[in-house]
Amino acid sequence: MDPGRVTLARPLTLDDDRILPTEPHVRSVAREIYAAVRDLPIISMHGHVDAGILARDEAFPDPAQLLVVPDHYVTRMLVSQGARLEDLGVLRTDGGPVETDGRAIWRRFCAGWHLHRGTPSRLWLEQELHDVFGVRVEPSAGTADEIYDVIADCLARPEFRPRALFDRFGIEVLATTDSPLDDLADHRAIAASEWRGRVVPTFRPDALVHVDRPSWRTDVERLAEVSGVGTTTYEGFLGALRQRRDHFVACGALSTDHGHATADSRPLEAGEAEAIYASALAGSVTPQQARAFAAHMLFEMARMSTEDGLVMQIHPGVARDYDPGVHELFGADKGFDIPTPVDFVRGLRPLLQAFGRHPRFRCVLFTIDETTYSRELAPLAGVFPSVRLGVPWWFLDSPYAMRRFREATVETAGLYNGAGFVDDTRAFASIPARHDVARRVDSGFLADLVGRGQLRLDEALETAVDLTVTLPRLAYQRQG
Missing domain, CATH: 3.20.20.140 (Metal-dependent hydrolases)
Structure with a gap:
């Protein structure tokens, strides 16, 4: 992940014809x-x-524990670019220190959003964010907190x-x-x-x-x-x-x-x-x-x-x-x-x-x-x-x-x-x-x-x- 990467906030939209043939x-x-x-x-x-x-x-504890920590499809891509499993909240068998701040984990995930381009994980995550939680802005370092708050608000409600x-x-x-x-x-x-x-x-x-x-x-x-x-x-x-x-x-x-x-x-x-x-x-x-x-x-x-x-x-x-x-x-x-x-x-x-x-x-x-x-x-x-x-x-x-x-x-x-x-x-x-x-x-x-x-x-x-x-x-x- 490139900590210096700067991207403009982009809308999160789903193409209803995604994956379907182009002809x-x-x-x-x-x-x-x-x-x-x-x-x-x-x-x-x-x-x-x-x-x-x-x-x-x-209730699910926080957005990171729901969408990032348990999903090795997500964590392996971030690890391949230098992230540490500890910093993504993955528990150690020896009880050693790992990141427990869901917002910090979420920020790392969002900063690496571009790494999932072209992958099935990107398809799944976009649909989860858009259809399940009503997120309308694409994840990035600059939008991480906004998206986290939207999802956290959803998770506090009984319908989630x-x-x-x-x-x-x-x-x-x-x-x-x-x-x-x-x-x-x-x-x-x-x-x-x-x-x-x-x-x-x-x-x-x-x-x-x-x-x-x-x-x-x-x-x-x-x-x-x-x-x-x-x-x-x-x-x-x-x-x-x-x-x-x-x-x-x-x-x-x-x-x-x-x-x-x-x-x-x-x-x-x-x-x-x-x-x-x-x-x-x-x-x-x-x-x-x-x-x-x-x-x-x-x-x-x-x-x-x-x-x-x-x-x-x-x-x-x-x-x-x-x-x-x-x-x-x-x-x-x-x-x-x-x-x-x-x-x-x-x-x-x-x-x-x-x-x-x-x-x-x-x-x-x-x-x-x-x-x-x-x-x-x-x-x-x-x-x-x-x-x-x-x-x-x-x-x-x-x-x-x-x-x-x-x-x-x-x-x-x-x-x-x-x-x-x-x-x-x-x-x-x-x-x-x-x-x-x-x-x-x-x-x-x-x-x-x-x-x-x-x-x-x-x-x-x-x-x-x-x-x-x-x-x-x-x-x-x-x-x-």
């Missing part, structure tokens, strides 16, 4: 398609919003509490991402309240299946406590995981979530799995054994999905916490994650051979390695009835990447082997903006098919609705 006739068709979906309910089945926000329904915004956004269902060790008290509190918003947990067992994690043995002991099933043996470990899955189902869960480094799903012989588990408990597991056990557990999680019907989301291919210093000081999910290539075809073959045509199995495959769309994922979704394509997410959650995804997959997988858009966000207020971008991209893509004579307009209108609400509802139904 006049196709844009006209895209407008008609988009009008049919822009106000449809939001099905948010893969995200990281804290359920406690909606359970407590307390989390549940009121949930209803205003038109969210039909919101899925959170939760550890098997979580008692899901916040979800139970929401379900027991008079508020009718639907918030469901998602079972994310990664921390328990990667046996070389430093905290793994402590986590396994905790698993025994919360499940009431002993975990001193491998069979007990599996039983404890099944109990937790049952608990999640009882609290409304529809899916599981798996963020392995690779797509490897090779199962182990029972004796070998038991031996590796015993080594892990003894603290002597090797990296090779840990990788083999993680692959085996991906297979076992698929087997468990055939038993309880939870939809299995698989999104491998990320070198997580790439900078160990940042991970040590700030913990996981702070923006230092880097995409890596994935071999889905060989990796998932054992899993799909065993369960790919099972009537109670459904898996949604995500990637941030675009080269796999047409070569691997679309062909898999185009033949296995259990497989659905997850749309671009994370690093690919952008208009250009979404368009490339449609172009790369439609000819092999069609439009009906997808699972709908997922926002993958921790930033609650960005949910409607992210879904709106996806709806605009799909409207433009379908309009282009109409313009090329590949679809009738009535088909395009029907398909747009299906991509927006019908497919995610179907894809995330518990199976069986």
